Amino acid sequence: MEPEDTSPVGMAGIAAAAGVSVSTVSRALSGVPGVSTAKRAEIRRIARAQGYLADDIGREQNRDARTAGRITAVIPEPDRWVFGSILAGLHDVLTPTGATLTVYQGLSGRERTKLFEATALSRSSDVVVLVPMPHRMPVPDVRRLGVPVVVAGSVVEGVASVGIDDVVVGQQATNSLINGGCTSIVYASSTDHEGTPGNASRRRAEGFESRMQRAGLDPSWQVQVPFGPTAGQVAAEQLLAGERLPDAVFASSDDLASGMMSAFRKAGVRIPEDLSIIGVDDSPIASLMHLTTIAQPARQQGHLAASMALRALQGDPPSEAVTLETRLVIRESTGHPTAR
Secondary structure, three states, rough: OOOOOOOOOHHHHHHHHHHHOHHHHHHHHOOOOOOHHHHHHHHHHHHHHOOEEEOOHHHHHHHHHHHEEEEEEEOOOOHHHHHHHHHHHHHHHHHOOEEEEEOOOOHHHHHHHHHHHHHHHHHHEEEEEEOOOOOOOOOOHHHHOOEEEEEOOOOOOOOOEEEHHHHHHHHHHHHHHHOOOOOOEEEEEEEOOOOOOOOHHHHHHHHHHHHHHHHHOOOOEEEEEEEOOOOHHHHHHHOOOOOOOOOOEEEEOHHHHHHHHHHHOOOOOOOOOOOEEEEOOOHHHHOOOOOEEEEHHHHHHHHHHHHHHHHHHHOOOOOOOOEEOOEEEEEOOOOOOOOO
């Protein structure tokens, strides 16, 4: 079933006037093959008449003048290592091609969704790269944009995307702690600007819960704090204020884990003798802090997303969802718990 666009001026209205599907309108307006020359011209004429492509002539002139194309990346917090690394990977591949890369950054999930609702984004872009997929945005809304979309940082079936399996990440981290003799384990994560956990955090929690339950352990001890530079300190203080400490903490990112480690050590908690801790990413801070972590190939995700975007510019938009492998990197922050 084709996605429904209920706005008075939009691709659904253009599709109705042209007697075609919304997906055909999307292909025609984005220059994707599969639409006849006559039908493409008709759809563009209707789009201009409805004000959807008011600058269509200028857009085509600009397209002819370019040797590459216009790619727009939309990311949330640019100071998160994983997002910054993906963005660096995009630059690695796109810069030599001459493609124009515009970056919208520092946007909450709600702001990114609103950005997609504005036709200006599709008019000023030939391809949009989402880093990652906003959790409030269903796949039909992505297809409704009118230009090819690539997702980096999360795997989205039915959309050209590249990421890791965050459920597996949660399972890997939890297994490592259980195999190290830990039985009382806390999952710590942070929320976005609006107090909502991201897709990755939620899926890592699923992996944590499934492995804890499989081992006959209680998965209910979880801590969630707002994202920010003091998130790790806040999470650690919550645990320090309790009646007892857990054997271990599985933190949803290296940034969160390293902040917790600093706060625990300041409070006199020995790591790993009193408490083991594991993070996710294998960012530079993990090596500096001797932090055990689940490594993910963030920059490679940017490389692959850029390659997908270039394919879309060449008229061959990919639709595959690519899942990259993660691996456990053991350092000094985990070990067998001692009697307390």
